[in-house]
Structure formats: C-alpha cells, structure tokens
Amino acid sequence: MTMLFVRHEVSDYAAWRKVYDAFKPVQKANGVIAEAVFQAIDNPNDITVTHEFATPEAAEAFGKLEELRAAMRTGGVLGAPKVWMTNKV
Template identity: 40%
Template sequence: MATLLIEHSISDFDTWREAYGRFAERRRASGVLHERILQPIDDPHYVLVDLEFATRDAARTFLTFLQTQVWSTPANSPALVGGPQARIADDAPIDPAD
C-alpha cells in the first residue's frame, strides 16, 4: 500500500469540497482504494487528504495528475491558497512487541 498525503491552505471549505468532488471518478479510475479528508480542529482554512493506492506507481501517477491538471489550473482548484504539500508514504514496519 502507498498513501498520497496532501495538505494545504484553502479559502473556503465548501468551495474546496465541491471542486474535490468533481474529481471523484478520476480518483476511482486512478486506483484510489480509500480516501480520508481531515481538518485541524483549530483551522477551518486547512485540509489534509490521505489517498491510499495499491502501488507507489499509482500514487505517483495520480500526484502528477494533480500537479499538472488540478493545482496548476485555478478553475480546477478554486479554493486553493498557495501550493499544496504532497508526499507518498508506505506503512512503516512495526515491532509487534511495541
């Protein structure tokens, strides 16, 4: 499993959520297995998004799509403030004794 972790400032959550929703089919077609949206309890103008993929390559491909087709186009990301932070992570091995 690979998780694409995204976080960024937004101007308005409802506007951001509507724009996010427009890409639901693209997320499914790109292999998103699970998605989660979080907001800090003290900042309604910030979002964190976790998108899980079966492979790192699928996560990288979707990140490239976001960078070139979504975040770079104001019409596709109307509530985005500044540039998103994004990284791909894998589950870290843990010691079962912990």
Template identity: 40%
Template sequence: MFTLQIEHGIKDFAMWRGAYDADPLGRTASGVVAERVSRPVDDKHYVVLDLDFATAAEAQDFLDRLRAQVWSTPSASPALAGGPRTRIVEQAFRA
C-alpha cells in the same frame, strides 16, 4: 499500501469541497482504493487528504496529474490558498 498525503490551505471549505466532489481526475479510475479528508480543529482553512493506492507508481502518477492538470492553473483550483505539501508514504504495519 501506499498513501498520497496532501496538505494545503484553502480559501473556503464549501468551494474546495465542490471541486473535490467534482473529481476532475477520476480518483477511483486512477487507482484510489480509500480516501480520508481531515481538517485541523484549530484551522478551518486547511485540509489534509490521505489517498490510498495499491502501488507507489499509481500514487506518483496521480500526484503528477494533480500538479499538471489541477494545481498549475488557478482557475482549476480556485479554492486553494498557496501551494500544497505532498508526500507518498508506504504503510509499514497495521496496528
């Protein structure tokens, strides 16, 4: 299992949630098999996402598409405050 981890500041959670729910890249069709959205308890203007994929290639492709089609245009991502931090991790074991 490979997880695309995304962290970024947001201006407004409701606005961000609306954009996330609109799913412009089609998460399921792109290979996302599970997803988790978290918010730090001390910062309501920040989100942390974990998107799980079967392969690293699917995770990388989705990240590349996010960068090119969503994050590169402020009108496509109006709720973001600053640039995201991302990484792709591989599950080492399940406890």
C-alpha cells in the same frame, strides 16, 4: 499499500469540498482505493487529504495529473501543498 498525504490551505472549505467531491470519479479512474479528508481543529480551511494506492507508482502518476492541478486551482487551494507518501508495513 501506499498512502499519499496532501496538506494545503484553501480559501473556502465549502467551495473546495464541492470541487473535491465532484473529482471522485477521476480519483477512482486513476487508482485511488480509499480517501479521507481532515480539517485542522483551529482552522477549517487547513485541509489534509489522504489517498490510498496499490503502489507508489500509481500515487506518483496521480499526483502528476493535469486534471488534479486544475481541480486544485478551481477549488481555491492557496500556495503550494505539502505532499508526502508512506508505505504501510
């Protein structure tokens, strides 16, 4: 299993969450097996999202989706996200 981590700041968590939740069908259609959202304790607009995939290739393809970029813009993501992948061992 491959885990994709994305950390970014958003302008308004509640507004971002609505866009994120509406994006779940696109996640499922593009190989997301499981997902989770975490907020920093000291800043509710500092978000880390995890998405689990069967392969690194599926995670990379998901990260390149134009629909994902558009949703991030609509959701109020500020700046470039920090993105990394890991494999479960």
